[in-house]
Amino acid sequence: MSDTTASLPPAATPPLRNRFSPSLALRIVLALPGGYGVASLAASALALSLPLPQLDAAVAGIMVAFVLHLLCVLWVFGCTRLRRATTGMLLAAAASALWLLAVQGGPGQ
Template sequence: MNKAILSKGGGILLRAVIAIPGGYAVAALAACCLALWLPLEPADAVATGQMASFAVFALVALTSFAVRDLGRLLAGFMAGIVLLGGGVAITLWANLP
């Protein structure tokens, strides 16, 4: 990556972008996955997924500032987005009429 981006201010800004909107995206996808995959009544599955999404958001936010290597952070973040997004897409595609 560019050294200007990895400077102290740029690194913190990038980590904040991953933590706040990125954490929201991962938490929303995790909530969708749990709502679709939990073997509960639909209302209970949605409520459980939403409650669990708060823990996922906190985990992503803490991890974004705890990981030392920015490349590993981005790789892990993108892997989570791809896996959760793919899981939601496959589940919805499999349930089409």
């Protein structure tokens, strides 16, 4: 028995893509500044709503913000569709903003 795989040519490697990808650029913008915005809104709302001394509440909010920012980045790059990632980030930002407005007592205060 002869080995037929030895006579086959090696598989060609696909060429690297050197062109600009708008989807990747939008995901980066959505993940980094967008995730920062969501995390900072949630951290502010959490710090204002915790029944702790001001410094402890601020530190707890910041620690949660680090985790939330990481989750936002994972969400944006984990979604298969850019529209779903954008919708999820917009919903998270709206929920965080509404929470902050509720904790502050409304938009005029």
